[in-house]
Amino acid sequence: MAASWRDKYLAALDEQESQERRFQHQIKQLRSCIDHLSQAADGIDPTLDELLAPLNKKKSSSRINVEDITNAAKQVSDRRETRIGVSQDALNALVDYLKNLNPSRSVKTDLNKYQGNIGKRVGKLHAYPQLLRELSELHAATLDNVIHKRPNWMASLLGAPPSFKEHVNEGDSGNPADDTTDVFEQDKANDDPIIEEGDLSEEETPLEPSVIEGEYHIVSTENTEEDVDNLLVSSDKDVASFEQSDHQSEKHTEISNRSGIDKHSKFTKIEDKISIILTEMLDSVDVEECVKEKFSQSKVRISQGLNWYEMVATLEDVRDLFLQALCSANQDFESYLENIDTALSELKQLIPEQAHHNQLQKALVGDIQQGLSERSTALVENLDQVTDLDVLKKSVADHVTGLAIQLQNLDTLSTRLAESSDESLLLKQKIQELEDNQQKLKQELSEQKHRALHDVLTGLPNRDFYNQWIYKKYSLWKNGEHELVISICDVDNFKSFNDTYGHQTGDRVLKLIGKLLGSIKKPENFVGRYGGEEFILVFSSQEVSQCEALIEKVRKKLATTSFRFKEKPVTITASFGLAQFTLGDSIETALKRADDALYKAKANGKNCLYCA
Numbered sequence: 187m188a189a190s191w192r193d194k195y196l197a198a199l200d201e202q203e204s205q206e207r208r209f210q211h212q213i214k215q216l217r218s219c220i221d222h223l224s225q226a227a228d229g230i231d232p233t234l235d236e237l238l239a240p241l242n243k244k245k246s247s248s249r250i251n252v253e254d255i256t257n258a259a260k261q262v263s264d265r266r267e268t269r270i271g272v273s274q275d276a277l278n279a280l281v282d283y284l285k286n287l288n289p290s291r292s293v294k295t296d297l298n299k300y301q302g303n304i305g306k307r308v309g310k311l312h313a314y315p316q317l318l319r320e321l322s323e324l325h326a327a328t329l330d331n332v333i334h335k336r337p338n339w340m341a342s343l344l345g346a347p348p349s350f351k352e353h354v355n356e357g358d359s360g361n362p363a364d365d366t367t368d369v370f371e372q373d374k375a376n377d378d379p380i381i382e383e384g385d386l387s388e389e390e391t392p393l394e395p396s397v398i399e400g401e402y403h404i405v406s407t408e409n410t411e412e413d414v415d416n417l418l419v420s421s422d423k424d425v426a427s428f429e430q431s432d433h434q435s436e437k438h439t440e441i442s443n444r445s446g447i448d449k450h451s452k453f454t455k456i457e458d459k460i461s462i463i464l465t466e467m468l469d470s471v472d473v474e475e476c477v478k479e480k481f482s483q484s485k486v487r488i489s490q491g492l493n494w495y496e497m498v499a500t501l502e503d504v505r506d507l508f509l510q511a512l513c514s515a516n517q518d519f520e521s522y523l524e525n526i527d528t529a530l531s532e533l534k535q536l537i538p539e540q541a542h543h544n545q546l547q548k549a550l551v552g553d554i555q556q557g558l559s560e561r562s563t564a565l566v567e568n569l570d571q572v573t574d575l576d577v578l579k580k581s582v583a584d585h586v587t588g589l590a591i592q593l594q595n596l597d598t599l600s601t602r603l604a605e606s607s608d609e610s611l612l613l614k615q616k617i618q619e620l621e622d623n624q625q626k627l628k629q630e631l632s633e634q635k636h637r638a639l640h641d642v643l644t645g646l647p648n649r650d651f652y653n654q655w656i657y658k659k660y661s662l663w664k665n666g667e668h669e670l671v672i673s674i675c676d677v678d679n680f681k682s683f684n685d686t687y688g689h690q691t692g693d694r695v696l697k698l699i700g701k702l703l704g705s706i707k708k709p710e711n712f713v714g715r716y717g718g719e720e721f722i723l724v725f726s727s728q729e730v731s732q733c734e735a736l737i738e739k740v741r742k743k744l745a746t747t748s749f750r751f752k753e754k755p756v757t758i759t760a761s762f763g764l765a766q767f768t769l770g771d772s773i774e775t776a777l778k779r780a781d782d783a784l785y786k787a788k789a790n791g792k793n794c795l796y797c798a
């Protein structure tokens with residue numbers, strides 16, 4: 187029997203009650219889910235934090251505005267993309283900076299790998315702990331890697347990296363360095379170059395107005411010291427910053443010492459491989475007598491097992507030896523070209539001989555022609571005198587045979603004459619072509635050589651030129667043929683200068699210092715850019731006291747020369763270390779003494795010369 191309407195009503199009520207219970211249960215679950223989500227979302231966005239705060243504080247009584255939370259959540263999602271971009275840029279900038287520190291190839295590979303995946307990982311919040319952990323490991327590995335490069339001028343010649351700040355600011359129009367350069371350009375347009383007499387004596391070449399190139403204006407520093415003091419970082423501050431960097435480097439050393447075991451174990455793994463490669467490289471070069479000692483020392487050092495600290499020095503030695511070998515191969519090529527030159531000029535001399543030969547041939551033809559006409563005359567005379575027909579016949583036959591032979595000779599000679607004049611023309615053309623090619627080759631070679639041996643910025647000889655030059659001079663010095671005094675010049679506080687006025691301005695200053703140092707160069711001396719902000723001077727014709735006096739003059743000249751920048755004078759100074767080659771010295775030991783002296787000059791207030 188069908189259920190009555192009452193039964194149906196009661197069943198519907200039961201169903202409604204059970205639905206309500208289910209609904210209440212779902213609401214409870216959703217509430218707890220929102221609670222958990224709000225806790226998880228805590229800290230993602232300030233607006234969201236504020237709106238979800240009542241939930242996080244478990245105030246069940248507090249009311250939350252769902253619409254506001256939904257809107258805030260939407261905005262968070264919109265802003266997320268921007269934040270991801272910023273994080274990505276920051277991570278990339280940091281990795282780029284680490285790469286610029288020039289770590290080992292393996293660390294660089296890890297950095298590249300890491301950088302390649304930043305884009306994929308940076309969007310996921312949960313990936314951050316791992317992302318940052320890896321970054322901190324790479325950071326430590328890079329520092330560890332570069333910390334053992336010598337922190338002095340040798341290290342900076344390997345290419346000091348820009349500061350991280352500089353790096354991140356690159357291309358940023360708000361960079362103060364960019365500003366200064368702009369105004370500097372304006373200065374350039376507005377001001378005429380001015381130079382006032384410095385204290386260089388007459389025999390020296392003063393810094394010519396042309397040196398200024400309208401970029402810097404050199405004015406006397408008198409009465410401007412106050413301005414200069416305001417402009418330049420005070421020397422006390424410099425000392426403080428150097429102390430700080432010393433302190434920092436101690437800190438780094440401490441860190442690297444802590445990870446020393448790890449580093450050494452990694453190094454030992456590749457040490458043998460490096461040693462084999464270096465030995466093979468050294469075995470493949472022919473070295474000249476003057477570098478044989480260095481060559482043997484390098485081989486011994488490699489065979490005894492490379493250690494972490496000697497690695498850079500050993501690689502530099504191998505590099506120098508290769509460059510030296512390359513240079514002597516170049517010289518061989520030059521002498522080969524010289525030989526071709528000689529061969530060509532000998533060939534050229536042959537051509538007049540050919541002409542002479544042609545003249546002889548012409549004379550011979552003349553002779554034959556004369557012989558022919560004489561024979562004809564003789565035949566006519568014979569005809570008058572001969573009465574016997576047989577005798578006449580024989581005489582005519584003899585003359586005709588003679589004439590035929592003479593004519594044949596004449597024909598052969600004429601052909602040869604024509605041929606040889608063609609040949610000599612061809613020969614001349616060929617020689618001309620060879621000579622032209624030869625000239626081109628010589629020109630190219632000398633241009634390439636000049637490019638390879640000179641610094642593009644200052645135009646001064648570069649480190650490779652120095653290596654070639656010093657080896658030659660060293661041999662002569664060893665034979666007692668002359669003195670040898672070496673000096674290293676390092677611009678003071680140049681990093682701070684670059685940071686203040688921009689790298690481009692720094693470049694211009696290096697150019698001007700190059701000109702100033704170049705002005706004391708004599709044919710027997712050497713002035714070159716060793717690398718970075720370091721210059722090297724070698725004197726082979728002067729006593730050490732004369733060299734000291736000369737350097738002191740240049741140093742003072744630089745220090746009292748005020749470079750005008752944005753209408754304000756700026757002083758630039760440099761420190762010098764000097765050493766005289768003494769008995770038993772190798773090039774390296776003398777250079778090291780000069781470097782140590784430079785260190786002392788830097789440590790004792792800079793802008794001075796120290797002699798070893």
Ligand SMILES: Nc1nc2c(ncn2[C@@H]2O[C@H](COP(=O)(O)OP(=O)(O)OP(=O)(O)O)[C@@H](O)[C@H]2O)c(=O)[nH]1
Binds near residue numbers: 681692717719788
């Ligand atoms: N503008 C410019 N700067 C360079 C060049 N080569 C090296 N440098 C910079 O020279 C600076 C050398 O800095 P540091 O080695 O710290 O020496 P410093 O600041 O001169 O300090 P001290 O030598 O102790 O007086 C670095 O900032 C390099 O970037 C270059 O070709 N042009």
